[in-house]
Amino acid sequence: MTADDRFGCNRLATLPGPLRLDGGVLLSPVEIAYETYGTLAADGGNAILVCHALTGDQHVASAHPRTGKPGWWTRLIGPGKPIDPARDFVICTNVIGSCMGSSGPASVNPATGRPWGMRFPVITIRDMVRAQAMLLDHLGVARLKAVVGGSMGGMQALSWAATFPDRVAAAVVIASTARHSAQNIAFHEVGRQAIMADPKWNGGDYYGGEPPAAGLAVARMAAHITYLSEAGLTEKFGRRLQAREAKSFGFDADFQVESYLRHQGLSFVDRFDANSYLYITRALDYFDLAEEHGGLLANAFRGGTTRFCLVSFDTDWLYPTLESRNIVQALNAAGAPVSFVELTSPYGHDAFLLDAPEMNRVVDGFLRGGR
């Protein structure tokens, strides 16, 4: 085991493919940027795939190479944590459609030698999962001890169990859903329209010039509100003013919550590609696991051998507990083993990324239970 293996390194696999996408297009080559932590056991039985959310990346348990920020799920993954590279071989891939090295709209279209832009094919959550399966083949991982994810990562975990039931021993699905609701789609559509309304978007052809930063910032601001709870926002900001004694009677960011949101929007545009935001939100809106299985969610899980663990948070209004319950009912109908818990948190949807010792205990117990 090298130092690189121990702490993760930024890897890129260029797989010939082709990958047949749900939209009918054949994608080739398929580039997948990923990180691994730990070592694959001789019997191959210790591989855990961790799946990231909309704007996440492969740097799940090690510092981001550009920003230097710690991995986004070091609370769950690391020495002495429920997922421990000393024991587990941890893999995290940047999803296709994204912009952290995997094939996406910012990648070069081999047919033209120029960035794909909006000529990149529309992808689905299942396409992301199929690309991950190609990478696992490449890495020699036949079967996963577990696939683990929150939010869009949870959708990938569900899709893994449905698409490759023989390759997944356990799935951990946190703060997620089996289908995007009308309200989910509506918020994403606002974000897409904000990006497309920015003249700098230019039909997606902005690479080499200025990106549609203003539109992307607005999209992020709108989405960010849905990641927090109303009570959490009140607790964190309430109606407190910025470093001012009184209201300005102007249009500066008087309230702390305004300043916070503007910062969220502005910092996002430095780390994310606007076209990728369009493609991944589209994949999320298209996600409906029941629809892919004849309209009945239980059909997605029949005959599988996967054990499931679902976790929801009581203040999550993006993917409320009810969505997890619907999945649990379908799993029960399919005769699949499932444990489910709703945790209390003031933090809304974002809770799964924050300090959540109860979540850690649940995941730890579930992963140990399978041995």
Added chain:
Amino acid sequence: MTADDRFGCNRLATLPGPLRLDGGVLLSPVEIAYETYGTLAADGGNAILVCHALTGDQHVASAHPRTGKPGWWTRLIGPGKPIDPARDFVICTNVIGSCMGSSGPASVNPATGRPWGMRFPVITIRDMVRAQAMLLDHLGVARLKAVVGGSMGGMQALSWAATFPDRVAAAVVIASTARHSAQNIAFHEVGRQAIMADPKWNGGDYYGGEPPAAGLAVARMAAHITYLSEAGLTEKFGRRLQAREAKSFGFDADFQVESYLRHQGLSFVDRFDANSYLYITRALDYFDLAEEHGGLLANAFRGGTTRFCLVSFDTDWLYPTLESRNIVQALNAAGAPVSFVELTSPYGHDAFLLDAPEMNRVVDGFLRGGR
């Protein structure tokens, strides 16, 4: 009573003022566009002021002169309705800051002969109410039988009772709040940033040229989601596709909810001024009736003679029932008579504008009770 009096006509009062605004500026003249229905009784005891919401107008019970659409609250106001012009003298004013004829950023600044744009002073809900009081003076209405409003109209009703306690016999406050929450402010800030991100906004100087339609449409789309309930959106649209057999695997409006939202955004820009949207959302975000009264909401109502009726809707997540309860508690603490009911509706915040027979019965009973 002329035909004009019977059906309402578009009136404009140009009052010399000056109106001292909460921000310290003196506004002069003060233009107020308004409608009236019915006739003021000899004893002046039948005047009811109806207050509109963020994007509303003075055409509450008669067709909009430009669009021809029926008045926005004909379900509550009209022959045989709880507010009946055959009995009541109904007044509805376009709030200052708006764009339907009252002084606002699109009005001509008398000092320059050009539209105010962003040089228009920032206003508050209380400023709107003070302007209305000036109009009532002008019309010879000393005291209101009732002030009635939903959403921002309800805030005006509360502010009326707090600012002019001797001029309001009764206040009806529907689907409203005594202060904007952090989440409320956050959503409005997204809308403002969307407008200001549109290059056509041009610092507010776009009159005579093209307005920032794309930015305003995005602002409206984001806000519109907050007016509907999650369950209502699911019931109305779910994941149903537009007139297509299958997903397009593109970025057209595949889902009905996308198409609906786009339409909401596009149709809004034909009827509303982007700068007015900035000013009125600012007024809403500044609204905190407790803060205006030493930090204790009950202080706003002490010593008054106003009777109150509060109505909330169980699926309203913009101004949830809890906000109405807080007002009721403050009114109780102040010893003010108040009746309160939470109604069931699938329609979220918008319920107060839709068919709500229970709401009509509550308002009817309350207004009759005062006689």
